[in-house]
Amino acid sequence: MKLEIGGSETIPASVDALWVALNDPAVLTRCIPGCRSMTEMAPDAYKVEMQLRVAAVGGSFEGEISLHDKEAPKVCGIKVSGAGSLGHGNGTARFEIEPDGEDSKLIYKGTGEIGGLVAGVGQRILSSVSKHLIGRFFTALRKEFEQPVHGAAE
Template identity: 30%
Template sequence: MEMHATRTLNADRETVWAALNDARVLEACIPGCQELHGSPEEGFHAEVKQKVGPVKATFKGDVTLSDIVPLERYTIAGEGKGGVAGFAKGSAQVILSDAEGGGTDLHYDVDAKVGGKLAQLGSRLIDSFAKKMADQFFERFQAHVEGRDDDPLAQTDPEDAARPATG
């Protein structure tokens, strides 16, 4: 499965880059994320609960960053295992550029595969689910970097917000 998209964010590249590398921001923006910790240098470990069609699972996995050019791009790759539900693995190239009229264009190219019960659901359902997840992530991410009222970090428990970022 492949996905490609560009989102224009009303924030400068430094703000967008910092958020893309912040475990707390990513944890708040990833739909179903129960836990995410790590750093860009060492990689991140995540636990994500999701329901795809009739298949419900908790995926645990690791992602690494490579080809890092600060404020411009990186490649993120990883694999998550969801027990009998199967697995998901893939990579994404993320590219930042100055948007016309100000702000930052965030472009991504994703290549992903699923196996196990998930693969039996059919590509239409999987593709639709992946697009929905990406849209939810980027809507939350955009709210955060633009400082909107619906910023997912502003909606967390105050104790969680006071907790230092792991990394």
């Protein structure tokens, strides 16, 4: 099934600081819900391992994330694909960072296609689940700047 996401969030960080954070696998590992590990395979290409639960099904998910069309520190394209016991998915997204006073505004938009178990069992709630997961991501991201953690994940 097709899934569309989009929105904007204000993050208490400068444009540059936010850009650095969003390019730091350690930060992303902490912020992406269910993310177990994120390994850099090549410049701007990562392998991720996730453990997720959607509706009646839970399971593991392995995927690849690549960043492209980067215009530091403002614009970035993201390509995601992966598969696991939950199903498979792929999608593309793009975000832009704009200054918003002392803070930054992150505007994002993306589309995805999801198949397998998660599409069948969780389809009625998938869009609300995705909104929830995105919400958790931004909550965690804001926390990164409220209690700055420097360097790599321990």
